Amino acid sequence: MMHFPAMRVSLAAALVFLQSLCLRAQEPAPDAEPETAPAAKNPSKAAPPAATAKPPPEDAYRQMELLTRAMEMIRQNYVDEDKVTFAELVEGALEGMLRRLDPHCEYMGRTLFEDMQREHSDTSEGIGITVALREGALTIITVREDGPAGRAGVLAGDQMVRINDVLTDSVGVAEAIQLLQGKSGEALKLTIRRPGTRQFLEFSMEREVLAETSVHDAMLLTPKLAGGAKVGYARISQFTQSTARDLSAALDELESAGMQAFVLDLRNNPGGLLDSAVAVCGEFLPAGTVVVTTEGRIASQNPPPYRTPARDGKNPRRYPVAVLVNHASASASEIVAGALQDLKRAIVVGTTSFGKGSVQSILPMKNGAAMRLTTAKYYTPSHRTIHEHGVTPDILSNLTPAEEQRVAKWRTQHGTGEAAAIEIANLGDKQLERAVDALKGVLVFDAFGSGEAALAPRALPAGQ
Helix, strand or coil, X not given: CCCCCCCCCCHHHHHHHHHHHHHHHCCCCCCCCXXXXXHXXXXXXXXXXXXXXXXXXXXXXXXXXXXXXXXXXXXXXXXXXXXXXXXXXXXXXXXXXXXXXXXXXXXXXXXXXXXXXXXXXXXXEECCEEEEEECCEEEEEEECCCCHHHHHCCCCCCEEEEECCEECCCCCHHHHHHHHCCCCCCEEEEEEEECCCCEXXXXXXXXXXXXXXXXXXXXXXXXXXXXXXXXXXXXXXXXXXXXXXXXXXHHHXXXXXXXXXXXXXXXXXXXXXXXXXXXXXXXXXXXXXXXXXXXXXXXXXXXXXXXXXXXXXXXXXXXXXXXXXXXXXCCHHHXXXXXXXXXXXXXXXXXXXXXXXXXXXXXXXXXXXXXEEEEEEEECCCCCECCCCCCCCCEECCCCHHHHHHXXXXXXXXXXXXXXXXXXXXXXXXXXXXXXXXXXXXXXXHHHHXXXXXXXXXXXXXXX
């Protein structure tokens, strides 16, 4: 979601201002006496400064003079003269100041900005991963199981060290995405560091066209995993335009098969379209329910709260729900998990999510470049902020790196229908098992509370 403000700072005007200050920077600065010196003689009569008082206007000029002096010192003393043009130094300063704000702010040069503005379609050419800066490292957040990276063995949480021959220590997110994308069939070599094992691994793969599918593996879990309960399962890999519609169709089919409870798997989901995430919440909540609000510095500019849409007369889905999240669940997936948790509509199981709950606005500049700037934060119905905190599960459950790799491998190559249900029951996915156990407990409690018979026990062999 991009916001384009009506008024933009003119880079050309800023450069003229900086150049005019350069003339002053070359002259020795006189020692100026503070204007408040007379007041200091009688401190008892001096009024205490207001707590919210803004810094005096001249502070901005002093800081700009500091920046200009530094630029002139660099221009006069740096060894390679061709690297210290005003354009190069100003662009470097913009990159540094934005990167220092938070990992999601970024200066995008003309080429990167033009690539970002291209119309998105239902397919993309790449290797099937999403990346973000985490603790200063370019980190792989999600890996599509049907993409080249997933088939090669790349895992969520791997830290990128090199893309082909380009070291990533000074590469931003937008530039990394540009390096990863390319024409179908082109080779790509990716070097990563795996924090869990401290290994450096190198993967070779070919870019390919990736279709944007998002709802996977909808099924009823087998009695080995669910016991006497009919527990449904589906996984959302990202939120696209068709996600809510596809999930609704999958839920209808599972309900017709007698589903009593449902597990929604949002692990390794990097987010996507906010409207799609709100519509997914609407599958489990009454129409018009507030699921997320967006708040920036100026309250009058905040958009209205996001509310769940109407379901066209469909019956409400009242069965218990569990949501699976992990360290790679980000943005829109965290909004879904946080909203369903706050509204007591779902039990959240897994590990604390990534913590990406902010709005980035794209601010174009007159030189053809743009800034990606954090301008607001998302808040759940209880007014929790997800940003830099994540969603904390109701039930904590961890997977070891080996277990994560086993689950990821199953997602890239598994059977369909009953075969997939049997395979997932034998997978040893502890987080899924905890979610199913929690739902079975809810079903038993509801059965006692309503006076109905408890879940039917599994039949025992004769003589036992």
